[in-house]
Amino acid sequence: MYFTGDLSVDPAAMTKFKRVKPTKAFGKLFYYLTIGAAGTKKEVETFTAVSVLQSLNVAMRDVGVDNIVRLARDAEDIYLDTEGRKGDLREAMEAFESHAKSGGATDFELLQLVLEHEDEHLKYLIDVRIRRQHLPGEYPISVHLNGVMKDFRVDPATGTAQQVKGALGKVFASQDAYNGFVAGHKKHFDGFVERLREAMSAAMDVDDVVHSSKRSLVRPKSKKGSVSDITHDYEDTRLGPLHAGYPGFDEYFFYSLVWSEMCFEHNIRIQDTTIVDEGGHAMLDVGSDGFDGGASDTLDPDSTFQAPAGEDISYHDGHGFESEFNDANLLGSTTSDSDTSSGGGWLDAFSSDSGGDSGGDSGSDSGGDSGGSSCGSSCGGCGGGD
Numbered sequence: 001m002y003f004t005g006d007l008s009v010d011p012a013a014m015t016k017f018k019r020v021k022p023t024k025a026f027g028k029l030f031y032y033l034t035i036g037a038a039g040t041k042k043e044v045e046t047f048t049a050v051s052v053l054q055s056l057n058v059a060m061r062d063v064g065v066d067n068i069v070r071l072a073r074d075a076e077d078i079y080l081d082t083e084g085r086k087g088d089l090r091e092a093m094e095a096f097e098s099h100a101k102s103g104g105a106t107d108f109e110l111l112q113l114v115l116e117h118e119d120e121h122l123k124y125l126i127d128v129r130i131r132r133q134h135l136p137g138e139y140p141i142s143v144h145l146n147g148v149m150k151d152f153r154v155d156p157a158t159g160t161a162q163q164v165k166g167a168l169g170k171v172f173a174s175q176d177a178y179n180g181f182v183a184g185h186k187k188h189f190d191g192f193v194e195r196l197r198e199a200m201s202a203a204m205d206v207d208d209v210v211h212s213s214k215r216s217l218v219r220p221k222s223k224k225g226s227v228s229d230i231t232h233d234y235e236d237t238r239l240g241p242l243h244a245g246y247p248g249f250d251e252y253f254f255y256s257l258v259w260s261e262m263c264f265e266h267n268i269r270i271q272d273t274t275i276v277d278e279g280g281h282a283m284l285d286v287g288s289d290g291f292d293g294g295a296s297d298t299l300d301p302d303s304t305f306q307a308p309a310g311e312d313i314s315y316h317d318g319h320g321f322e323s324e325f326n327d328a329n330l331l332g333s334t335t336s337d338s339d340t341s342s343g344g345g346w347l348d349a350f351s352s353d354s355g356g357d358s359g360g361d362s363g364s365d366s367g368g369d370s371g372g373s374s375c376g377s378s379c380g381g382c383g384g385g386d
Helices: 024-033 041-062 089-101 161-168 175-204 256-265 322-327 347-351
Strands: 002-009 067-073 076-080 110-118 122-131 141-149 209-218 273-276 282-286 313-315
Touching: 002 175, 024 041, 024 089, 041 110, 041 122, 041 141, 041 175, 067 089, 076 089, 122 175, 141 175, 161 256, 175 209, 209 256
Parallel strands: 209 273
Antiparallel strands: 002 141, 002 209, 067 076, 067 110, 110 122, 122 141, 273 282, 282 313
């Protein structure tokens, strides 16, 4: 069990967003992303994207988040913190400068900034993405975050599933104990998501930041005995940041691979939860009625997956149990979660807007209103074509 949140900005709502002069650090990023593009559409679009990224960074700092894990362009790591450095924005931007000076590519379709944060109850990974193009139904400006409970961290070298089970005993003592514990941590997570939503709204001058949160329960293919049994898929961009294998998180995440086994052994009723495979792909959504976790092999990692008995359960494809789902005819007419057709370029509207000027260098100031997006797709504000 861990928590998942999503925050997205619809370009149609960005009628008040002003592209502002990049700070020294973000000015470097803009400069190296636009080498050789002075006065072009690309320069103006990049100015907007960097301005958005800078505003999101301001929002993060407003809620106390300043620890960068990763800066990437088009899935290529420019900066990856393997040491848990605090306040490392400067180091991340210097890494991008070094990358550019050494001849590395600087054009982009996706800018990605991953940050980490923790408070007294939860440890968070936050994945910020700005896409030049986007899929239908996908927001081009998005923040995806995961929160894991700090109570059950194990030593990454010596921690075992039995140790985690011992620590989880109080949680699984009864259904009421389980419900109260999970609800309390979910409320805490939701509070952080709401503070971040408010900070994003203020930093970007956007009233409507689309946001949601949910409980995520991992159903492994097999029992996991220790931290070393965790597998990652660093390249699968659909996944939440928790499943990418960023340094220092496996010892916090490990308990979640034992959680479903405990639900099975203690007949815990599962409600209002998304069950995911060990890679983070959604398998099924469970509603408020839910199902008894011990009444079938749905959550037993020692057994072949079995569909639970319940009326408010919906199934997904595109995960590690898809063959079992197909054998049981669970998917029906379900469509794939991955539409690869292009939704369009939301930055077009900003590049044609005369209200802002990128100025051609890292010290420029747009000073103008973006005027909003006009590309009109299913994201709400754009996607009507390239």
